Amino acid sequence: MCLSLSCNLAQARQALPVAPELGSGYRAGLQPVAAKHHMAAAANPLASQAGQRILRAGGSALDAAIAMQLVLTLVEPQSSGIGGGAFILHWDGKRTQAFDGRETAPSQVTERLFLDDKGAPMPFRSAQIGGRAVGVPGVLRALELAHKQHGVLPWQALFQPAIELARTGFPVSARLHALLKADPFVARSPSMAGYFLDTTGRPLAVGTQLRNPELADTLEQIAQHGAQAFYNGEVAQAMVAAVQNHTNPGYLSADDLKQYRASEREPVCGPYKAWQVCGMPPPSSGGVAVLQTLGILEALQRRSARDDLAHLAPVPSATAATLEAPARAVHLVAEAERLAYADRAQYLADSDYVPVPLKGLLDPGYLAQRASQVGERSMNKAIPGHPSGALLTLAPDRSPPRIATSHLSAIDDRGNAVAMTTSVEGAFGSHLMVKGFLLNNQLTDFSFVPQEQGRPVANRVQPGKRPLSAMAPTLVFSRDHGELVASLGSPGGSQIIGYVNKALIALLDWRLDPQQAAGLPNFGSRNGATEVESGLTSAALIRKLKAWGHTVTPMDMTSGLQVIQRDGTGWLGGADPRREGVALGD
Template identity: 75%
Template structure:
């Protein structure tokens, strides 16, 4: 049994203050790799300030398109649509109209959650990713080709939100992306890096024709890359709405690619035409002086973030020694400029272990599986979970038993490898958006149709439908939406009710930890958005403790190891976008690990 922090705070503080030279146990860690490679760290970034509006996306060209819509009097959703269309062109490895998205929207009065997650075909079965001998397929064998392509949802979700909150005409929002696709955009270093590292690009005829030169290598950085086929597709959707994507020529081309590949999928024209985005109830809860809102299932992001924060607040209530506000990061000479204290990493990682254990056990598409959302974020339940955190790392947490939980399910043990993008926007009227969008693994299924890439999101289901005779909640079922870690987040003041921040990040199953880090940085440590983005990544997915290689000191690693953590320094390629309210308007920060930008007036 682990000693309780609530019952032994002084003993724990004394134990944690002991410095030892015990070494970390790295060798036995089996962790999923990051979904996208690193492509440098921009250490000179400064926060961007604006008085009226702001748009933040993973590529400056997308941010410029969003700002242009805001300057034209558009709403936050107008900016988001323009940014997503540009990202389809300039950041195809991460998101696009062939993928899905989760959108949180604040209209000044209420928060709404729009679910544009991909869905399994109507003919899909739970054996989709099983080999003949009943064992799960290797990830790459499942990913490449049509097998893992789910019904894309991002366009339906954007249209649903635009119908309620759009101020500019739908057609006008596509103009920046269409112009860039026709005239060409310069290939960025990040896009080039990911293309060069992906051996499957050359094996995809449609991708090879577009991304590779005559020498068979990726086109050089700075090359003007034109995509007239995408321009034509976007022009059709701009003029006719999403139906031009989900029916007719584009839909027929999607189905032909999916079903015609050697690793064929089951997607049908009927699957596409019947897909609908859904408006769901956001998951909101208190954290100290703030109210945090996130996405409900089929995303696990909102629940897991609120669980982590609730556990951390319970620790503070049990003992003021664990008030994160008193555990602010220290200045370092690393490119990040700051490093979290060992005790902060310890308690946050332990809280995340507990949240990830519950995530694996209970979270799935709530239209198919009863998910006890309210019970999972109940303060009394989280206080009980917090009491399990002790002097030394628990290494691996087990799931709790929230009220009303279905105990007949087995935990999902499959790792996620989502390749995503995040964008945030606030407009002149104070409406705000946080949207995380994805094609799953880098370059999705490696199927290019009409100028865009198709997702491989069905691999986010558990490959094994059951364990030890019990069904896994996140197993494949017809029409079901796979579990996600995406965590677009909106923060509000509990006293005034006003919006405090919009944020989110890509990063696969590490997204939850990235958002937790940024929230603690903004709220507890009072960092500005750029400092919160710069801060070294760390946390736990309930399989070891992860710290960001190159930005984490040996002293921090040694201290964590002394407390029983099995520490793995690793690449942690977050892509945080943050917009935060200030006294004079808004401040924005972009993750230095990618090429994003926040722009405003």
């Protein structure tokens, strides 16, 4: 019987049933990829190949990221694309920068955007489908801003892999087919149906060669004229028309597109044992929540050596006698995440609109105080803390999680690094297809309810505001030498934070390689039940957690981790076996 958290990973992978929404299933037996010079890792092999092609041509990590994003627009349209937004962390050997390409709310929206006539929050699908939830796309502006600083190859050259694939075609993947099959709204969108469905109205079969000449034309315009060709002219007009003329119309305007600007922000960085971990600041909650979780876990270790995660590693095979360690690891991480998610819901939002108490939230003394609430039994539901600088007049955001995102990482010959998480929000975004790409429904990441008991929600809808995100692109450094250690991130909606925490603990505390870290069973808590991954978590471990007061929910936890880690003078890469991505290097 498999008892440990990881069970016997090979055995677990072989036995894991394929969840319908996974498409490509859980791929057994993957090994880490080694490289001496450079590496690219993305959620689809064709995107990784594009990144590798750019790196082989002498391009920078940022150049490779651009090429990969453009190919993902074509081959993984359900998750990201030029109609969405992104957060980018970049390391140039001296400093870490954060580029914010998050979508913004159109200038004409109001706080009641997602309330019905009776003032109740509308169902998610009613908000998602159509123009209502479309935010001003930001990914191209962010990539262009970063390219001006860190690009090596010409902007135009970075578009060629995607343009070529759009014209010659690519094979429909098992994951894309499965997601199309599971989505009843595709058939109701004329632009999507004509592209993704066959003449009988069924999703294109796996392996079907799919061409997108309209996207190729769009990309050629942007390649030649820069991002301005997207935010002005016929592409912009088509986006506005699609949003405003839908039966569920939205507020995107030509002026909103013209006025959009990507932002360069200061990354959030903090210590964890021998490492310095850096992530995205607000409007992403990912960096803050990851650092809070790690800070609480380190405080628990200082309280008791028994709680040092390095001594609680999962083992390849286990008996009942060795079950205590992996179960305690899950207990501690889940409790730390409860505390971080409670603070996230209360205090985090677009810092251009809401004063976010970053310093207070990450203060070691505050995190030690939060850690003192972790006991031998689960707290089940944490309440927000009181960090210094916090506005206590705010109400918590109770919005449900959304899932449809992608992550890519790249390291170039010079050691420059990118970690980029990118999204259109829900699967296939708003289901509005314009000029060969899908528009986001990112505004549904705002709280649907603007107030709770008379207090404003920090993440409420406001004109020009960027919705809160859980995206957590992450770079890790050695504290002794400042040397880059790893680049990683994951899709997964509000579970992203837990997926990244798991991978970081696996890499840093448990000394697993990037492929093992990505494939390790997922677990954690979003300040509700303790969530464990169906098919990979033993019944014995679940019983142990329940004995400690946890309410345990086994579930499909479809992370999509891409991980690149330093290995001596070279690199090791790993891709999440739950999706179809790969790491490629030379």
